[in-house]
Amino acid sequence: MNETKVKHTIKRMTEERALLIKNNPFFGHLSMGLQLACAPCQTACTDGSRLIFDPAFAEKLSDQELQFVILHEVLHCVFRHCIRGKGLHSELYNIACDMVVNSTILAMWGLDSMMIAGEEAMHLAPDGKEGREYNAEEIYQMLIHQNHTNRISQMQSRPNHTNGASQMQADQNNTNGVSQMQTDPNNANKSSQIQTDNGKSEKSSFDRHDIWQGICNKIQLQDSWNKKIQSAFRQCGDSTGMPQHVRTIVQDIARRSGLNWKQILHDFLQSDTYDYNFLPPDRRYAFSDFYLPAYNMDEEHQTADDIWVCIDTSGSVTEEELTCTMAEILDAMRQAGLKGSISFFDSNITDPEPFESENDLKDLTAQGGGGTSFHIIFRYLKEKLYPNLPRAILIFTDGCARFPDEKEAFNVPVLWLICKGGNADVPWGQVIQL
Structure with missing residues (x-):
């Protein structure tokens, strides 16, 4: 040649x-x-x-x-x-x-x-x-x-x-x-x-x-690409300004590539522990003509606690979906070390109840049955929790409601977990279709 x-x-x-x-x-x-x-x-x-x-x-x-x-x-x-x-x-x-x-x-x-x-x-x-x-x-x-x-x-x-x-x-x-x-x-x-x-x-x-x-x-090749996709999803899956149709494709690729939501949750919860630095450059890209930042993980921050879990109990969510949601949370506690507090919401929201064990989760009683409001979550965040904000917010829902502006989250990472068959057309935050 x-x-x-x-x-x-x-x-x-x-x-x-x-x-x-x-x-x-x-x-x-x-x-x-x-x-x-x-x-x-x-x-x-x-x-x-x-x-x-x-x-x-x-x-x-x-x-x-x-x-x-x-x-x-x-x-x-x-x-x-x-x-x-x-x-x-x-x-x-x-x-x-x-x-x-x-x-x-x-x-x-x-x-x-x-x-x-x-x-x-x-x-x-x-x-x-x-x-x-x-x-x-x-x-x-x-x-x-x-x-x-x-x-x-x-x-x-x-x-x-x-x-x-x-x-x-x-x-x-x-x-x-x-x-x-x-x-x-x-x-x-x-x-x-x-x-x-x-x-x-x-x-x-x-x-x-x-x-x-x-x-x-x-x-070996499959394992390698599993890690690459998880890394890309963690670092770029919710990139600022990403068009919604591209975001949907990215999430679909993560799903079709064999990532269950507990894996994504684990990466999502760890994503704020990365420290980016251009010195030294990331050696994985050393063959390239340009530099990309390397990152180092803070070993002291490996837990998945202080997470606010908000569960949709509005009339549009069935009893079966609610049962499945609680089972998913229990599974996430076992797989990803999920801990924090739980609130139930429809057009109102309950005060956060702390949970650290399976017994704490089993003792909770779901409340709701009315219409759905996502605004109520972020209003509570502003009026009751600020400035002691949670590390992240997980929202289990069917997605059937109007979405607030992203600025109402006060830069707290939000992960929307949409029930099977629900509305996954979420304008911001990270989205996973269950």
């Missing part, structure tokens, strides 16, 4: 990652977990550890397209596409993965479509819905079914031939090809044309996935 082109490509990749860190810290943070590299791979790819571009391909991309492809590779890692798909036909699975990833990026950028190196990034599942509404395996099954259906339609539209028996046998063998691809690992690298309803063939045009088959220690 031409050394000048390699240096120029690395420089552009570094610049685009810097823009990601500035404009979208969560994904920028994750992109920093991939080492930059160049190789004559014709397009771009990742093995979960490296972000690899062919300089000749990078030359064809605008800055926006280059950033799109960087995000594309990052999301393959986030969604574990690199280590999934065992026993599946590689080309079908690759297409399914790309539909999920491209659709996610388009939603994040607020776009309906995107051209990459002159071709539209495929993002619609075979049923016409956005790929982000499914996981890769679900889309893969749609593609299997679609390809099978198209082949049968082609058989039925053919004219009769004198050698009908032979033709019937050939067609039968042809229709069996799709199911054979699904079960025969020897077919993993064979080329196939995937026919869509409009008769066009789909293929991945701007990255390749065959490098995934060379990943040996998949468990």
Whole structure:
């Protein structure tokens, strides 16, 4: 490869990652977990550890397209596409993965479509819905079914031939090809044309996935990305100014990446113990052309106490949801060391009751049943608790009420835990859908 082109490509990749860190810290943070590299791979790819571009391909991309492809590779890692798909036909699975990833990026950028190196990034599942509404395996099954259906339609539209028996046998063998691809690992690298309803063939045009088959220690790679996602969510998941639709995607990624809310809670409660300092710089990013702050944890602050838990007991919250909420809190006490005080609220709020043990929790009696007001929580914070503010506020709710301004929280971190099926469109704070 031409050394000048390699240096120029690395420089552009570094610049685009810097823009990601500035404009979208969560994904920028994750992109920093991939080492930059160049190789004559014709397009771009990742093995979960490296972000690899062919300089000749990078030359064809605008800055926006280059950033799109960087995000594309990052999301393959986030969604574990690199280590999934065992026993599946590689080309079908690759297409399914790309539909999920491209659709996610388009939603994040607020776009309906995107051209990459002159071709539209495929993002619609075979049923016409956005790929982000499914996981890769679900889309893969749609593609299997679609390809099978198209082949049968082609058989039925053919004219009769004198050698009908032979033709019937050939067609039968042809229709069996799709199911054979699904079960025969020897077919993993064979080329196939995937026919869509409009008769066009789909293929991945701007990255390749065959490098995934060379990943040996998949468990280690998965653990590595678990930590990277948790770190990014902790440090950037509630970044100031993050658009709501991006915030929702970030939270969904954390959920789909295998993080339960107790893990996120633990990180959330520890997030204020970090001390950022540019001296020395974070050595994890030493290969970069710019510095990022290192951080050190204060070992004296490892507890999860002094947390104010507010539980929605309004009429819209069912008895079953309330029971599940109390069970979740009990579980959080065991897993994350949750301690503090609990209030119940509807249009009014009860005085905080301290809890440190399971018995304290069992002795509490829920009160409420009226309408829902989140304002009442922060009014109590201002009038009754200030200046002795809690370390953080956890609000269990179905989200069915008007939200106050963020400034009413007096900079106290707020974690909204939304019941299953509740309104997760929360304008500020950190949000987890239970």
